[in-house]
Amino acid sequence: MLTARSLSEAFKENLEAEKGKVILTQYSDIDEKGLYGDLWLIATTNFIEVYKQKGPEEYSLRISVSMDEVLDISHQNLVGCGVLQATTKNDMVLLLQYSNSYSRDFNYVARALNKLIKLDENERSDFAFHHIEDTSKSYCQKCGRIIPEWSESCPACIDKGAILKRLLAYAWPFKGKLILLTVMMLLGTALDLVPPYLSGVILIDKVLGERPLNAWQMLIWVVIGLFAAQFLSTLIAVVRGRMAAWLSASLVYELRKKSYEALQRLSLSYYDKRQTGSIMSRLVHDVNRLNNFLIEGLQYFLVQVLLLIGIGAILFSINAKLAFLVIIPAPIAVLLSYKFWKYIWKLFSSFWHRNSKMTAVLNDSLSGVRVIKAFAQEDKEIERFDNRSRDLYQASVQAEQTWATLYPWLSFVLTLGSLFVYLIGGRDVLLGVATVGQLVTFMNYIWRFYGPLQFLSRITDWLTRSLTSAERVFEILDAQPDVVDLPNPIRMPHIKGEVEFNNVTFGYDEHEPVLQNISFKIEEGEMLGVVGHSGAGKSTIINLVCRFYDPNEGEITIDGNNIKEIAQQDIRGQVGMVLQDTFLFNGTIADNIAYAKTDATMEEIIRAAKIANAHDYITTFPNGYDTFVGERGTRLSGGERQRIAIARAILHDPRILILDEATSSVDTETEQKIQQAIDRLVVNRTTIAIAHRLSTLRNADKLIVIEEGKIVEAGSPSELIKRKGYYYELVMAQEIDSGKNGEVANVNEQLA
Amino acid sequence: MSNLPEFGDLQYLDPQDVIFSYSTSGILRFTYKDKYCVIKADAGCCFPLKMPERYIWVKDSKNKELGLIKSINELELNSKEILKDYLYKRYYMPNIHGVNKLTEEFGLWYFDAETDRGPRSFVVKDPRQNIINLGKGRLLVIDVDGNRFNINDYTLLSADVVMMLDRLV
Structure with missing residues (x-):
């Protein structure tokens, strides 16, 4: 755990007197030798300097660079550490090294310094640098502990009472049955305590020992009593079991339904931060654990406590001295069980x-x-x-x-x-102080007494696990989506399809922008091709158009309206996607084609498949459109899945169509069929297409080339070919790779 | 290996012609055969965990590979020391030789350790994923910030620490 560091005020004052106003300070934990140490980066209005801290007030200067000399500040992530470097007019200077614990801070520092060096001295003194709170590691504000990945709040500081109360609120609708269940459990337990007493003190002492005149009659009554206790206990167990089964299923159903509804409402960023397995575990294991806690656990706990008190009282009432003998080793038994x-x-x-x-x-x-x-x-x-x-x-x-x-x-x-x-x-029996029946009764009760003791030795662990599960489930129920509609969003039931990005900057982690100052405009019905290397930020543009995320800076408009002001339902309802990795749900081909239009007629499904060039192969399957696609569509080839996705998009009839590498994973013949289907699909729709195979973008009205999150080129395909820049190089590289003379000819044709 | 196509051939740098140096401002420089000098070079290990001193790649500032060095030990003494120092800083993976305290709370493991680069306290989330068994008692530990630590032989640590680590190894 890192503790906050601060620069000595006295040192800071001295420094300001000599070098100008201190604008930012940042601590690093690695010294110039690569050992753990205390280094400070300090930017004043005139200098960027690095000091080594040797004591509370002792600082020695390591590096000093004049602010006016610096052209650029860069940070580089290495393995387990990073470095901050300055490019000056004459040289490149390694300012300092820092461990990964400070990489986020130095990222901000580098950005701030790059802004700072562009200002004059007066402007620099007005520059305000704020340390950004690190939310990614999620430290507890109260105790400083790191919050585990599976939790949104600090498990050490959670209000266990409040969680328990909230948990009980979920069981409240079933309160009548739960009370009945508890009463039956108590009755059953009480009945379980009867046989030892009947068979011990009554049978042995009163009947067999004293042998009264009506001994035979008493014996019959004891047996009847034992039978009745056993019978009632069994009957209660059956009724209780059936009721618990119903309650358990009902409660699990309610909790799981609420959690799943909450999950579906959450933004994609929630899923980015969590593993699928972890979310599934909450819905399956944690909900089950809560159920066990509410339906069985609480009652069991109550019964165990009452058993302890009840048996203790019985033991003391029979023989106080012997009862003490039973209780004395109890703490040892609890401690041993715990260990x-x-x-x-x-x-x-x-x-x-x-x-x-x-x-x-x-x-x-x-x-x-x-x-x-x-x-x-x-x-x-x-x-x-x-x-x-x-x-x-x-x-x-x-x-x-x-x-x-x-x-x-x-x-x-x-x-x-x-x-x-x-x-x-x-x-005592030999001395006549106690009876044989008392002794036998004691021996029968003693084991029932140690059982609850063992349980209580693990009570903290059990309670913590149950409340942790509750907290994990509540975290889902309480999570707020990052992308939300305004109170009165603009309704756009008929989007025309004009899309514009104005200086959009965005990063999945805000301090690491994936897109920087992106601006472009697509007119209604136009096709925009997005080109660039893997990881350049192409798919991120799509995520923003769909409003899976909101930009950090700048704005995106659809038909002139800020995307943040439009109802999400209207955007998603009119945006269609065909992705590289087509996801098909477990169901029939027809179900999958009609996924976005559940009321589609059979004719519509077939027409969509025909336009998508899918009909011919679908009809070769024995079950035609009723063929089950298998889990995630694994029974179909890549090209077949792709065409089902296109048919799905056709039926959805979106105003804005997104094609993300839709033809990248298929053979040439299939590609042609898919391309033909896409050509039919894009007519009269605004289309954003990402493609590695540049030949598929030749019909695009405009192209933008993205490199490291920035637009480096924009224009029509023929303009970009003529410009002989990035796009031209990419096209030529592909031509050489594929060696297709026809496509080279096509480039030459565009050049001409 | 001999049947691999030609473009799979590795471009080894002749260790006798390699000179590594630091600029006055601490940037790695690479000179080869007195033919060219890269004023901002980068070097790294192909196998940082298994063979940290062999198969070292050298790249220029545009991330273009200039070649491979088979073994650091083949270099001239000064270059060898500089490259070792550079890699020591580039791959920041302190060796843990003692653990003063190791506690677990809510699935987080809190280490108070002695390393060859000084004492360090850190937290490991999800130890099953972030404490990696590299075989023969060697462990790679990754903390919540992505800092990496090496334990050469965890069985030499104190008995209670060994018992905790045994659960994962």
């Missing part, structure tokens, strides 16, 4: 970890079985699996053997208490 479970948990944790590693290898090899066979690597895979399997075997042996060793000893230690009861109680 035992903690130790065992660590061993089983290792076992589960190794188990998941072995499963991962198994999953890997089964998924990649074709590759294994193709490269004849069966023996290597057997060895890999064997290694993991042996690891698991060792962990399993250790955990199970430890369990097998320690658990009987724990039980043995716990039985020692009962031996004392035998000894002292037996002596």
Whole structure:
């Protein structure tokens, strides 16, 4: 955990007197030798300097560069660290190195310094630099702890009472049944306490011991009593079980439904920050754990506490001295149980970890079985699996053997208490102070007394886990989407399709812009081609047009209206996408084509498929349009999936169409069919197309070339070819790669 | 290897002709065969974890690879020291030789460690993902900020730390 550092005020004052007003200061944790140390970067109105801090008031100057000499400040991320460099008029200066803990800060510092060097001295003194709070690591404002990934709030500071209260609120609609359930659980437990008393004090002492005249009659009544207790206990267990099953399913259904609704409302940025597995785990495991807590756990807890009190009272009422003997070892039993479970948990944790590693290898090899066979690597895979399997075997042996060793000893230690009861109680029976029935009753109750004790030794762990699960589920329920509609958004049921970007800057992480000052305009019905290397920011433009994210700076307009002011439903309803990695839902081909228009007629589905060049291959399948596509569409080839996506877009009939590498993963023949389908699709629609195969953009009205998040070229394809800049180089590089004479001729044609 | 196509050939730099130096302002310079000098060079390891001193790539300021050095030890002494120093700083991965305290809270592991670059306290999120077993007791530890630490043999650490790490290894 990092603690906030600050520069000595006295040193700062001295510095200002000599070098001008201090504008920004930034601490770094690595010294010039690469060791952990204390370095300061200080920018004054006249200088950028680096000082090494040797003591609270002791600073020594390492580097000093005149602000007027600096042309550029850059930061470079290395491995586990980064460096800040200054390019001056004569040289390049390595200012300092910093660990990854400060890379975000130096990113901001570099941006601020680059603004600063462009100002004159007077303007610099008015420059305000603010440290940006780091929200990515999410430190708890209260205790300073880092908040774990699975949580939105600090688990140490969460108000457990408030969570419990909120949790109970979810069970409130079922309060009547829950109270009934609790009463039945208590009744069942009370009935369980009857047999030991009947068979001990009553049967042994009163009937068999004293042998009264009506002993036979009493014996019959004892047996009837035992039968009744057993019968009622069973009956209650059945009714309670059935009611718990209904309650449990209802509560899980409600919680899961609410969580899933909340998930669907959230923006894409929520999913960017979390792994799919983690979200799924909340909906599956955490909801189940909450259910167990509410339906079984709370009642169980109540019963265990009442059992402790109840049995304690019975024991004391029968024989106070013996009862003390039972209670004295109780703290030791609790402590031993606590230590035992903690130790065992660590061993089983290792076992589960190794188990998941072995499963991962198994999953890997089964998924990649074709590759294994193709490269004849069966023996290597057997060895890999064997290694993991042996690891698991060792962990399993250790955990199970430890369990097998320690658990009987724990039980043995716990039985020692009962031996004392035998000894002292037996002596009392011999002396005639106690009865045999009392002793037998004690022995029957004693085990029921230690059970709740063991449970209570793990109560903190159980409660923490349950409340943590509650917190994880509530985090989903409480999460607010980043992209929200205004209170009265502009409704646009009929978008024309004019799209404009005005100086748009955006980064998924705000301090690392992916797009910088992007401006372009697409007229209604025009096609814009976006070209650039992988990672240049092309797909980000699409994400912004769909308003999956909002820009950090600048504005995007559709038909002259700021996209932030338009109802999201209207934008999404009129934007269609055909992506490189087509996602098909598990269902039939017809279901997938009609995904965005569920009321589509069969004729419409077939027409859309025909336009998309998909109809011919669909009809070759035995089940035609009723063919199940398999999970994620794996039963179809890439080209077939792509054409279904185009048919889906055709049926959706969007005003703005987005094509993201729609033809990049198919063979030439399929590409032609897809291209033909796309040509039909783009007519009279505003289209934004991203393509690596530049030949597919030759019909574009305009092209923009993106490099490192900036537009480096814009114009029509023929203009850009004539300009012989970035686009020309990209086209030529592809021509050489593909060696297609026809396409070279096409370039020459455009040049002419 | 011999059957690989020609464009797969590696361009090795002759260690005798390689000179690394630092500019007065601390920037790495690379001179080769007295033919050319790159005033802002970069160098890195192809296998930073397995072979940190072999297969070293050298690039110019435009990220164009100039060639590979087979082993740092083949270089002339001064260049060797400079390159070692550069890589030592470039790959910031302190070696942990002692752990004073290791505690777990809410799935976060809090380390208070002694490293070859000084004492350091750090936090590891999701230890199952961020403490990576490199084999033979060696561990790579990545903290919440993406800082990397190396433990050469965790079994030599204190017994309670070993027991905790054993859960993951």
